[in-house]
Amino acid sequence: MQASEIERDAVQVAAVAIPLRPQRNTIALIAVCLAAMMFALEISSVPVILPTLEVVLHGDFKQIQWIMNAYTIACTTVLMATGTLADRFGRKRIFIGAILLFGVASLLCGLAWNSAVLIASRVLQGASGGAMLICLVAVLSHQFPEGAQRARAFSAWGIVLGIGLGFGPLVGGAIIALANWQWVFWIHVGLAAATLALAVIGVQESRDPQARRLDGWGMATLSAAILGFVWFITQGADGGFTRASGLAVLAASALSLALFYTVETHIAHPMFDFSVFRVRNFSGALLGSVGMNFSFWAFIIYLPIYFQRALGEGPVAAGLSLLAYTLPTLVFPPIGERLALRYRPAMLIPAGLLTIGVGFFLMWVGSRTGHAGALAVLPGCLLAGAGLGLTNTPVTNTTTGSVSADRAGMASGIDMSARMITLAINIALMGFLLVEGVSLKLQAALGAHSADVSWNALASRVAAGELVPAQAAAIMNAAAMSAAQFEAISRNALIHGFGGLMLYGAIAVSLLGVASFCIFRGKSIAS
The missing domain is CATH 4.10.860 (DNA Excision Repair, Uvrb; Chain A)
Structure with missing residues (x-):
């Protein structure tokens, strides 16, 4: 072959290869967005079906809590380790493995015949979901290294993640109304298959030759x-x-x-460099992450029970009511970014937390207006969601931007871990406070008719949405009380218990907002 022919062939190959790179990047971005959608939907759609799961799987209130916490704790466990494993063995390889495991775990969740099996499946789902989350950030960073393409790619990922979180309650409510609860999990089997195919085609393999040892x-x-x-x-x-x-x-x-x-x-x-806590911008922003999980994200687990059991709404109506809580988290992030540029995160993050606090306070006020229904608490839901939308993006940008570039990944990992850890703890804490609030109200109303009743067990059943549990038979017999009368007392106790959670969320996030402001305003300590 002549040299001129070789040159001509090389030019033709290059002409074909040049457009392939953007096309491959587009395919990779779609895969990343689908993975983000799956992760977000598993957080926001499952709470809507928890009242149904409590009935069909014959679970108790604590098992309902563990269905959510199994996911968050497993996710927390793998977050920091996945980054190290992906750096060493290949980000594409770990990403594909995480997608495959997520699909298998989703299939197992839908096949669960009792709460214990579902909790075990949720552990696998949470671990693979956390691995997906870390890998997709690494994939985006490698595939879109700089410039406007990088900004558009991360923006698309953030929008899709927000859509999954925002519309998840409506998706869960619609599925439970049109099909059955298994499809809330099985829908991810098809999504995982599509994501897997796109990731194989579009994602480029990358490693870090200087990868550190697994901690x-x-x-x-x-x-x-x-x-x-x-x-x-x-x-x-x-x-x-x-x-x-x-x-x-x-x-x-x-x-x-x-x-x-x-x-x-x-x-x-x-995996945790504690010296970054001496950087006041990092610590102030991290309190923003903690504040959101002391209020907004932990409460979303219980809010469907409030709408469906305390207020008597159906799954679809409850999903629509939850949109008032979640949709503002989609609308307000761009506003939050602009406000952060104008007023600095040191002002916006505490202000966003205090906005969430005011929203929870309005929800508490609305819950005390008798049986006015969901409309009484929706203004507070809207304001709390707006506060979350204002806070979330500045928190993420500030935690990673307040340290040097070589520590940004570690700072992001600490931020994500803080979110998952405080979410897991507050899901448990809010569940405890709800049961205690219901128990105190039931004792005040029914204490004179108690007959060796375990108030904690009774309150747990009521808190899970079973307004006339089997444990109530002795009290109803002693008081000559009908099931309808006991249900009215239980509903009132449940509304009272949820009012306590709303007040707790308002106080906790407001205090953390004040603490965040004080840290931002304090003196820096050299890192």
């Missing part, structure tokens, strides 16, 4: 601490928090947390 001790001690604290809050109320077994679990969790700190401050490449 196994850090993972183990942090996971043990979180699991122990959540178990103590969720299970401790049954036998009393001062019971020997409960105190032993609490002590083991505290020891695990101390060991985690010791490990992370003495190894060469920790």
Whole structure:
């Protein structure tokens, strides 16, 4: 072959290859967006079907909590480890493996015949979902390294993630109304298959030749601490928090947390670099992450029970009511970004947290206006969602932007881990507070007719939405009370219990907003 022919062939190959790169990037972006959609839907659509799961799987209130917490705790466990594994063995390889596992776990969730099997399946789903989340950020960063394309890619990912979170309640409500609860999970089997095919075609493999070692001790001690604290809050109320077994679990969790700190401050490449907490912008923004999970995201787990059981709405109506809570999180992030540029995150993040607090306070006021229905709390839902929308993006940008570029990935990992850890703990804590609030109201109304009743067990059933549980038979017989009369008392107790959660959310997020403002305004400590 002549040299001129070789040159001509090379030009033709190059002419074909040049448009292939943008096309491949587009396919990779679609795969990333579908993975983000699946992750978001599993957070926001499942809470709508929890009242149904409690009935069809014959679960109790604590099992309902664990259906959500199994996902969040497993997700937290793998977040930091996945980045290291992806750097070492290949981001595309780990991403594809995570998608495949997520599809299998979703299939198993839909096949579950009791709460225990569903919880176990949710552990696998949460671990694979967390791995997907970390990998998709790494894939975007490698596939779109700079310029306007990078900005558009991350913007598209953020929009799709927000759509999944915002419309998840409506999707879950529609599925439960038109089909059955299994399809809330099985829908992800098809999505996972499509995502897998697109990822194989479009995602480019990449590795970090300087990948650090896996921090196994850090993972183990942090996971043990979180699991122990959540178990103590969720299970401790049954036998009393001062019971020997409960105190032993609490002590083991505290020891695990101390060991985690010791490990992370003495190894060469920790997954948590505690020195970043000395950067006031990082710490102030991190309190924004914590504040959102002390209020907004933890409460979304219980809000469907409020709309469906306390207020008597159907699944679709409850999903529509939840849109008032979630849709503002889609509308307000662009506004939050512009306000952050004008007024600085140091002002906007605390202001956003206080806006969430005012929203929860309005929800509490609305819940006390008798049986006015969902309309009474929707203004507070809208305001809380707006506050979340104003806060979320500035928090993410500030945590990663307040440290040097080589520590941005670690800072992002700490931010995401803080979100998942505080979400898991507050799901458990809000569940405990709800049961306690319902129990106190039931005792006040029915205490004179009690006959060796376990108030905690009775309140747990009512809090799960079973307004006339089997445990109520003795009280109804002693008081010559009809089931309709007991249901009215239970409904009132449930509304009262939810009012307590709304007030708790308002106080907690407002205090964290004030703390965030004080840290932002404080003096920097050299990192």
